[in-house]
Amino acid sequence: MNLIDRYVIEVGKHLPLLKGREDIEKELRSTLEDMLEDRASTTGRLRDEAMEIELLKEYGSPQKIAATYNPRPYLIGPRLFPFFLMVLKIVITVVVTVLLILTGIRAVTDTPFMGMDFVNIIGRGLGGIVSTAITVFGNIVLIFAILERVLPDAQIDAMKTDETWDPASLAKEPDPDSVKRGELITEIVFTFVGIALLNLFPEILGMSYFTQDKMFFIPMFSAEFFKFMPWINAIFLAQIVLDIYLLRNALWTPITRVAKILIEAASIALTVIILRTPNIIGFTAESFKNLPESSVNGESLMKIFNLSFSISMAIVIIVAGIELAKAVYGLFKTSYRKK
Amino acid sequence: MANSESLDNVVLELRRGVIVLAVLSQLSDEQYGYSLLKLLSDQGLEVDQGTLYPLLRRLETQGLLESVWKLEEARPRRYYIISAEGKKLLPKLKKEWAGIVSVMDIMLAKQERRK
Numbered sequence: 001m002n003l004i005d006r007y008v009i010e011v012g013k014h015l016p017l018l019k020g021r022e023d024i025e026k027e028l029r030s031t032l033e034d035m036l037e038d039r040a041s042t043t044g045r046l047r048d049e050a051m052e053i054e055l056l057k058e059y060g061s062p063q064k065i066a067a068t069y070n071p072r073p074y075l076i077g078p079r080l081f082p083f084f085l086m087v088l089k090i091v092i093t094v095v096v097t098v099l100l101i102l103t104g105i106r107a108v109t110d111t112p113f114m115g116m117d118f119v120n121i122i123g124r125g126l127g128g129i130v131s132t133a134i135t136v137f138g139n140i141v142l143i144f145a146i147l148e149r150v151l152p153d154a155q156i157d158a159m160k161t162d163e164t165w166d167p168a169s170l171a172k173e174p175d176p177d178s179v180k181r182g183e184l185i186t187e188i189v190f191t192f193v194g195i196a197l198l199n200l201f202p203e204i205l206g207m208s209y210f211t212q213d214k215m216f217f218i219p220m221f222s223a224e225f226f227k228f229m230p231w232i233n234a235i236f237l238a239q240i241v242l243d244i245y246l247l248r249n250a251l252w253t254p255i256t257r258v259a260k261i262l263i264e265a266a267s268i269a270l271t272v273i274i275l276r277t278p279n280i281i282g283f284t285a286e287s288f289k290n291l292p293e294s295s296v297n298g299e300s301l302m303k304i305f306n307l308s309f310s311i312s313m314a315i316v317i318i319v320a321g322i323e324l325a326k327a328v329y330g331l332f333k334t335s336y337r338k339k
Numbered sequence: 340m341a342n343s344e345s346l347d348n349v350v351l352e353l354r355r356g357v358i359v360l361a362v363l364s365q366l367s368d369e370q371y372g373y374s375l376l377k378l379l380s381d382q383g384l385e386v387d388q389g390t391l392y393p394l395l396r397r398l399e400t401q402g403l404l405e406s407v408w409k410l411e412e413a414r415p416r417r418y419y420i421i422s423a424e425g426k427k428l429l430p431k432l433k434k435e436w437a438g439i440v441s442v443m444d445i446m447l448a449k450q451e452r453r454k
Binding site for chain 1: 371372373374377388389390392393396397408414415416417
């Protein structure tokens with residue numbers, strides 16, 4: 001194996017995983033051989049290793065050469081970037097606002113307005129917000145990096161509203177079958193954040209309690225809840241797969257609408273089952289027993305959390321119900337229009 | 340230093356825009372990568388290999404070029420030639436180029452006279 005062979009193999013190692021890799025290597029080898037031959041005939045020297053080294057040095061490092069073949073030398077390309085910024089702003093604003101409100105509520109309900117506990121809760125709350133915001137940012141980047149690679153170019157181009165936008169569209173009825181990309185991407189991001197939170201950071205979901213020298217943590221959900229995780233994950237994943245498929249195809253079809261109906265029906269069913277399962281919340285009389293008596297009124301806190309859990313679940317059911325109704329309506333409307 | 344860097348960047352940008360036209364114009368007869376590189380260089384357009392080869396592949400993916408492997412002198416070479424679609428595009432590109440050149444000539448001549 002001569003230097004040229006080794007060089008070509010080295011370039012191959014750094015080539016992006018795309019079709020025609022072997023072709024690129026073959027062409028590179030043929031070019032280098034041509035160049036060597038040319039160099040030998042013009043200089044009158046014999047081809048030797050010194051000449052190969054000279055040539056390869058001029059040609060450039062294997063990494064550099066391999067990089068020139070990378071069609072996407074970036075994580076999120078210029079075409080998706082404005083969309084990425086838009087989603088990032090929306091999601092970060094929503095997440096930070098919700099967490100700020102939660103921290104505020106916690107600080108007010110858990111402690112009197114002064115003292116170290118109050119400062120502690122605010123400090124930890126803000127710290128939590130920063131780390132959650134960073135996690136959310138990472139998730140959004142990851143999703144867009146994947147979208148950049150799975151969406152066909154035509155789809156990405158179609159997202160450039162300024163170029164495809166036609167003032168006449170203001171007067172036109174929107175096509176009821178066209179998907180709303182912003183909604184889909186936002187949904188993907190939130191579903192992804194949900195998966196990440198529930199699977200990777202369940203410890204964020206709960207209540208921290210500080211007394212003078214100790215910290216107590218009561219998780220929001222009990223082990224009973226986490227038994228449902230495979231089902232929750234399956235629904236979340238189905239949702240993401242459907243959303244990406246819709247993004248690629250840009251149009252609702254009867255099949256995707258039925259898939260949407262099934263997913264929403266499954267999430268409603270699951271939410272109802274979870275609601276009806278006893279001891280699903282971690283905040284129980286048991287968990288409050290460990291806390292110092294004086295620092296907390298367990299009974300009333302339990303009531304508050306039970307109530308807010310029921311309310312959140314009810315919201316989930318209502319939202320899923322609306323989505324389900326929209327999909328059913330769309331399904332009938334499409335079949336009606338076709339008749 | 341900064342000036343020469345920005346000059347280099349602008350020159351690079353200018354040349355980058357021209358290379359597609361240059362390549363399409365030279366591939367009415369089939370050429371392999373290195374022979375095309377030399378053909379361009381002999382006519383005064385130096386193109387970096389790292390630019391030319393990926394560009395050839397991109398133009399082929401876009402359907403503007405066709406390629407075929409041939410075995411010559413015991414060495415396989417990939418020959419490129421302009422496709423039917425490329426042939427349709429080339430006159431339009433030439434016209435665009437002529438337009439740009441004449442507009443810029445007039446603009447720069449006026450600016451010269453104002454000096």
